[in-house]
Amino acid sequence: MDVVTSPHHITLGDRPLVVCDIDEVVLEFLSPFTVFLRSHNYDLLPRSFRLHGNIVSLLDGSEMDKEQVYAFEDVFFANQHLWQKPAERAVETLHALSVDADVVFLTAMPPRHHGVRRKLLDQFGLAFDMIASEEPKGPIVAKLHNRRDLPVAFVDDIQRNLLSVADHVPECLLVTMMANTDFKPFAPPPIGAILAATDWDHTGNILRQHFATAKSKDVSPVA
């Protein structure tokens, strides 16, 4: 399937929708990025929930400056097929969910690397539609879901994205999860209606239960 930049290009079935972030959710990011940095004599230290200020030289301990962080991230994304792999149980869980729901990826990676990402996801058998955009995620999920009377869920590791979707699609089930365990303790605690999932098995159960509950509400009680 193609990389698309607008939700208008995606056709959904008459069934629940799962919108899913990529980095740290479907694909590992922090762990392979750390290995990549080490191959260049830097390390990423889990000291707080950010990259900037936590990347240090293995040679003299100095912190990498902002411009350099962006430059390294860019090289990493351009070569992501050499480094990134699916988070544990991501592929199996998404395939199982896709039997009863539409799955759409929503990634905010710089647009110039979308082709590489599409190819990599396809290689892992993750041929679901992918929207690639650096715009806030809430309005995109709103356009995609289009106020259908069907369940919708959003999975992401970044609270800002989850809150954006909460603002624009109040009925959306919000799940936060991340593959990397070293940085997880530094993630801001989930607020509002955001549910924290430990891993993909947990996320799968949360989503299935949500879809089943929504379905049972559709069935009129027998008199």
Ligand SMILES: [Mg+2]
């Ligand atoms: Mg992410």
